[in-house]
Amino acid sequence: MAGDEEQVFRNFLARKGRRWTPERKAVLREVFAHHDHFDAEELHRRLRARGLTVSRASVYRTLGLLVESGLVAEVFVEDGHMHYEHVYGHEQHSHLRCLGCRRVIEFRDEALPGVEARLAAAHHFQVTGHKLEVYGWCAACQGKEG
Amino acid sequence: MAGDEEQVFRNFLARKGRRWTPERKAVLREVFAHHDHFDAEELHRRLRARGLTVSRASVYRTLGLLVESGLVAEVFVEDGHMHYEHVYGHEQHSHLRCLGCRRVIEFRDEALPGVEARLAAAHHFQVTGHKLEVYGWCAACQGKEG
DNA sequence: ATTTTTATTGAGACTCTATATCATTATTTT
DNA sequence: AAAATAATGATATAGAGTCTCAATAAAAAT
Numbered sequence: 331m332a333g334d335e336e337q338v339f340r341n342f343l344a345r346k347g348r349r350w351t352p353e354r355k356a357v358l359r360e361v362f363a364h365h366d367h368f369d370a371e372e373l374h375r376r377l378r379a380r381g382l383t384v385s386r387a388s389v390y391r392t393l394g395l396l397v398e399s400g401l402v403a404e405v406f407v408e409d410g411h412m413h414y415e416h417v418y419g420h421e422q423h424s425h426l427r428c429l430g431c432r433r434v435i436e437f438r439d440e441a442l443p444g445v446e447a448r449l450a451a452a453h454h455f456q457v458t459g460h461k462l463e464v465y466g467w468c469a470a471c472q473g474k475e476g
Numbered sequence: 477m478a479g480d481e482e483q484v485f486r487n488f489l490a491r492k493g494r495r496w497t498p499e500r501k502a503v504l505r506e507v508f509a510h511h512d513h514f515d516a517e518e519l520h521r522r523l524r525a526r527g528l529t530v531s532r533a534s535v536y537r538t539l540g541l542l543v544e545s546g547l548v549a550e551v552f553v554e555d556g557h558m559h560y561e562h563v564y565g566h567e568q569h570s571h572l573r574c575l576g577c578r579r580v581i582e583f584r585d586e587a588l589p590g591v592e593a594r595l596a597a598a599h600h601f602q603v604t605g606h607k608l609e610v611y612g613w614c615a616a617c618q619g620k621e622g
Numbered sequence: 623a624t625t626t627t628t629a630t631t632g633a634g635a636c637t638c639t640a641t642a643t644c645a646t647t648a649t650t651t652t
Numbered sequence: 653a654a655a656a657t658a659a660t661g662a663t664a665t666a667g668a669g670t671c672t673c674a675a676t677a678a679a680a681a682t
Contacts, residue, residue, distance in 0.1 A: 349648085349658055371638090386662095390640065410638070410670090429604070435599060456618050460608065462591075462607070464591070464603055464606040468601055469599075493628095495630065495678055531633070532669090536669060
């Protein structure tokens, strides 16, 4: 449900004996205000641009909690740092990346749930998620670079 | 074929107008001397322990070339830095990771080639590879942490 | 073989991401 | 309202990875 993420995060915090603060609220809102991938510094900049004063330290700390809560996911490392996306309220999806233009296409494939199920059974794992990234060259970039 | 990696790397370098040097040879050998995952600093330390003097800069540079050549793959980020594995001569595989004990289990799943093929067709991509990581809690770690 | 061209190396400086420290402040509990 | 304790922000610190550049070495040209 849209908008529900605040309640989910508050429940998560309460369960862990952590507190609900204005800073965490500001970060949560900013994270769910856009649908693009983002990184920690960009998030910090956007908050400041809105006139919200949340320190870098708190941005990083809150981001960690959001990932732990499952509301946000680490997507991939690019340019030497992590990139994220919010996942709550969105179907699980994977990423197809072009090695040339670095464009990212989201996709869903019906085979993945089966992979998870087989692994859970074979290794007695309680599988909580997966991260799949397929890479190659998009139509426009094929032929470039050797 | 085992041992072939040197020829593959030399061909790769030649094709790009890059040179075959003692430093690159030392790095290549060390990378293929073990079957575990490793990181750049560890690789550098192992080379020094063998009495081979290859600078950090050259280790990082060579690692980049090895990844580009396809002989080595970036596996995952842990503890804030990248971890690698050599892949030449090994069947493509994915990783199942326990969030508790951090154990990594390699696996192969017959569904992945199909996923690649579908994406290639649907998006006119020339798919060169994928990275799949499934995570959760192993039998021993289930119940730990909330 | 010698010379020329040019990629590579190593040392260290540097950038940047991310975390740790800690006194102060704010939230929650009692 | 007071006590307990988690969170914040400013800054320091750690660590990964890249860049610079003079010196060197590999490959190509002669």
